[in-house]
Amino acid sequence: MKDVNPVRRNLLKGAVATSLASLAGTVSLNASQSAGADPDLIHRENLKAGASDWQLTRVQLDKRGGFRSSKIEGYCSKQSLAAGDEIEIMVSTRPAQEFKIEIFRTGYYGGRGARLMQTLGPFQGKPQPVPKPGKKNLHECHWDAAVSLTIPDDWPSGVYLGRLSTLKDKTEYGYWQNYVVFIVKDDRPADILFQCSDNTWQAYNKWPSNYSVYTHPKGNQGPWADVSFDRPYAKYAQIYDNPQSLGSGEWLCFEFPFAYWLEKHGYDVTYCSNSDMVTPDHGLKCKSFLSVGHDEYWDIKQYESVVKMRDSGVNLLFFSGNSVCWVTPLLESTDGRPQRIMFRGGPYGGKYKYAEARERDNGPFPHRGPDEGYLMGSRNVDPVNGGGDWVCELPDHWIFKDTGMKKGDSIPGLIGWEYHGDPPSDIPGLEVVARGTALQGGVNPQQWTATIYPGPKGNFVFNASTIFWCQDLASPPGHMLPWSHWSRPHGPDERVQKITHNLIRRAIS
Structure with missing residues (x-):
């Protein structure tokens, strides 16, 4: 089992203990002045x-x-x-x-x-x-x-x-x-590094008929099935029927509206796959890192790269849900090409109770990962799926500036279909900016939390705690609104757009 303490110790040692509400601004990284920068691209x-x-x-x-x-x-x-x-x-x-x-x-x-x-x-x-x-x-x-x-x-x-x-x-x-x-991809220093969640697209891909990480005869939560990127993407097979997903993974379902919105507003963004983040230092030239949509499957080297980004002063924004849930080793194809086969190696979570339960119920697993809460600010919980409204908790926080939101105001259907909760209590300066209840199947309640905490170099880590965040940013051509667990997001919402502007503008300043 991997030692879960160093990441936590480094965070607690280096984090700024003051509230982000009083943070004057983030550090400006020298990378933006490096050769190859093209902020107008x-x-x-x-x-x-x-x-x-x-x-x-x-x-x-x-x-x-x-x-x-x-x-x-x-x-x-x-x-x-x-x-x-x-x-x-x-x-x-x-x-x-x-x-x-x-x-x-x-x-x-x-x-x-x-x-x-x-x-x-x-x-x-x-x-x-x-x-x-x-x-x-x-x-x-x-x-x-x-x-x-x-x-x-x-x-x-x-x-x-x-x-x-x-x-x-x-x-x-x-x-x-x-x-x-x-x-x-490219290696230019950009304001925003947008990580696509393609490990997760492949984990759920059932091509040709019923072969995914979840469909092995031994069960749907163990380490038994390998899946290959050397096969077509079948139609998306989870919460709704989307024919545009044929061949495109989950890009048009849960990530494209975010990219469309960023590019509409001229943000300086560059893109990468999950597998690119396995390379050390891939994101260190950028001011901010975005995890978007359903970002469940992370190689441990990917996790370590993102921890290094945070500790180096890069701002991390998790506009995603169920993220950093499973350690996902990326293996060579049978003909030797790197990072073309993946499997569920074991849970993140360290000694956290839900990680221990996954090991007990579905293991033994060959790998274990650190407690993801000390990276994201909030954790994967059980049940992890359901639907609900995204409810404001700290209306005076800077992320809510010019939204008009008051405590208890809600954005309908924005939580779903998976989320995060139970933030670690010992991260200095961590704040719960939104919280509420999600219902699994309309009946089984679970508490979710959206959080923000200061990094060690004037940067910050934000966790929106929902796969559905991008659904309320934009509704581009080729996109369909999802529906899940008797709940649904409503589409573009000015409050979600303003919160996102506030976060990204702070992150790239």
């Missing part, structure tokens, strides 16, 4: 013409209630890459037929939500094999590549969707579509 990018047609229009699942769409489907050889790097796109069509690939960068683009970067093809498609289950039920595809793409130097960091479309012929009613998804 995202603003300039979003002045370019957006695409009027980038969403999936025609999709067909293999069966009613299924997840796979084998008319056309694909995956990429890497989760992320930089300009100048090469990525392969693997595609299968059933039956064999021609197809094209349109590459879009998602963003604001005058409200259209994406820009067409390149059209590839036509290509001759063919049926590619479904792999036989390997050790630990692993489904790892070894498909032939349709195309190898070198990322042009002028493609900025962002989340890119490749829309796969069959071409019309006499044997079809028309065309069929699906996505592939990849992230373009």
Whole structure:
């Protein structure tokens, strides 16, 4: 078991004991003056013409209630890459037929939500094999590549969707579509580092039929199943039915509205995958780090990188829920490519009661992680899922400036479908800025808490305590509001937008 004490000791030793309510401002990191800084990049990018047609229009699942769409489907050889790097796109069509690939960068683009970067093809498609289950039920595809793409130097960091479309012929009613998804990263010093939660997308991916981290015959919470990034993303399989999720993971469901909103307002943002954070020092050039949406699965090296960011003065903002829940070792593919297989290695939580319960009920696990509460300011609790209103607790705190909120005022449906609670009582300066009750299935109550605490160098750590935060920031094209546990967010809310502006402007000042 990993020692849980050093992180906590360092935090308590170095943290500023005064309340953040009186904090004059955050330290300005020298990184923003480093070579390669381009704070106007995202603003300039979003002045370019957006695409009027980038969403999936025609999709067909293999069966009613299924997840796979084998008319056309694909995956990429890497989760992320930089300009100048090469990525392969693997595609299968059933039956064999021609197809094209349109590459879009998602963003604001005058409200259209994406820009067409390149059209590839036509290509001759063919049926590619479904792999036989390997050790630990692993489904790892070894498909032939349709195309190898070198990322042009002028493609900025962002989340890119490749829309796969069959071409019309006499044997079809028309065309069929699906996505592939990849992230373009860079190493420039930006104000905001937006971490995509793609480990979690893959953990819940059921392609081809019912094979995810959660579907092993031994049970759905143990370390028994391996999953591979070398397979298509099936349709999202949890709380609601979203056909736009075919091939795109959970990006359009729980993260894209945040990116759309950031780029609308010209924030200086760069993007990365969970796997990029395994690299030490990846985020140290940035002023702030964002965890967004459902960010459940973290490699321990990723955790250590983010702790180092906090201790170096980077502001951490967890606009997410159920985050830092499971230690997720990232392993090589069977052909040796790094970080292409993952599994549930064990719980974060250290000696915390719910982590101990997970070990008792679903272990033994090969790994254990530190108490995530000392990083995020609040923990994963049990039950961790449910729905509720986000309720103001400290209206005089600076995060609520110009919102008009009073104590007890609530933002309907913003808590869900998973959240955090039970903050550590011994973090100096920690404040609970919002709190309330979530109901699991409409009946089973649990207390959640949104928190903020000062870091050791004038920085801060904020935890919104909900997967749904981005739902009330924006409603871009290609996005659907979710519904879960008899509760739902309502969409763009000026108070959520203002709170987010207050936090990010403080974080990048």
